[in-house]
Amino acid sequence: MWKRFGRDTEAGRLLYSLYKTKxxxxxxxxxxxxxxxDMNAQQQQSEKPKKPCPQRAVVDVPKVxxxxxxxxxxxxxxxxxxxxxxxxxxxxxxxxxxxxxxxNQDTEKDRLAFQFQFSKCTAMPKEARVPTLSAYxxxxxxxxxxxxxxxxxxxxxxxxxREARIAEEHRRMREELxxxxxxKEALLEHLQQYPSTLQEAMPYAKGHGRAGPKPLHAVQMMNxxxxxxxxxxxxxxxxxxxxxxxxxxxxxx
Numbered sequence: 704m705w706k707r708f709g710r711d712t713e714a715g716r717l718l719y720s721l722y723k724t725k726x727x728x729x730x731x732x733x734x735x736x737x738x739x740x741d742m743n744a745q746q747q748q749s750e751k752p753k754k755p756c757p758q759r760a761v762v763d764v765p766k767v768x769x770x771x772x773x774x775x776x777x778x779x780x781x782x783x784x785x786x787x788x789x790x791x792x793x794x795x796x797x798x799x800x801x802x803x804x805x806x807n808q809d810t811e812k813d814r815l816a817f818q819f820q821f822s823k824c825t826a827m828p829k830e831a832r833v834p835t836l837s838a839y840x841x842x843x844x845x846x847x848x849x850x851x852x853x854x855x856x857x858x859x860x861x862x863x864x865r866e867a868r869i870a871e872e873h874r875r876m877r878e879e880l881x882x883x884x885x886x887k888e889a890l891l892e893h894l895q896q897y898p899s900t901l902q903e904a905m906p907y908a909k910g911h912g913r914a915g916p917k918p919l920h921a922v923q924m925m926n927x928x929x930x931x932x933x934x935x936x937x938x939x940x941x942x943x944x945x946x947x948x949x950x951x952x953x954x955x956x
Contacts, residue, residue: 880939
């Protein structure tokens with residue numbers, strides 16, 4: 704500390720006088736006063752009986768092993784004799800409860816379903832209950848349901864009959880077209896052979912005579928007309944077959 708102020712100042716000189724040594728200051732502590740007790744008193748105090756600590760808890764320590772039991776005195780058996788048991792249970796089979804008569808499960812299921820569907824619901828609170836039908840409205844609803852079901856069944860039956868009639872009509876038309884095509888093919892083949900025979904039989908087939916159309920020309924016109932009719936019949940037949948295939952695909956789906 705004195706080096707900061709230097710020894711030229713009064714404060715520095717005072718600090719130098721206090722802290723001029725480099726060793727730690729020596730402190731002389733006073734001696735501790737001790738009390739010497741008499742040894743006889745210590746011996747008397749040690750001879751007093753020791754008492755258990757009052758704060759110490761009493762713990763029950765379990766003992767290892769099972770304690771030995773005294774032998775059980777032999778007494779008479781408490782079981783009943785067979786004759787006594789048979790005598791007491793002699794009339795039990797007459798008092799046995801008879802089973803209840805069986806019930807039809809299908810009827811019970813229908814009754815339960817009817818109760819769930821039309822009866823009043825008491826398990827739910829009033830705010831969540833579904834409105835129920837009265838005894839007057841219930842038969843009307845059932846009759847209306849039966850009537851609606853009958854209408855649907857009749858409509859389905861009519862649709863089935865209609866489809867059957869349409870299928871029968873298509874089959875009949877297909878057979879008629881087949882017969883007409885076969886007939887016109889045979890007629891066309893016959894007309895194609897007819898002009899040569901007509902030229903040999905009639906001398907005016909080359910154009911002689913002015914009254915009416917020429918026989919050969921008339922045959923050719925008829926031949927062309929028959930070809931057109933035959934093509935139309937074939938087109939109708941193909942269209943009918945396409946329609947039949949389409950109906951079969953729809954029925955398979």
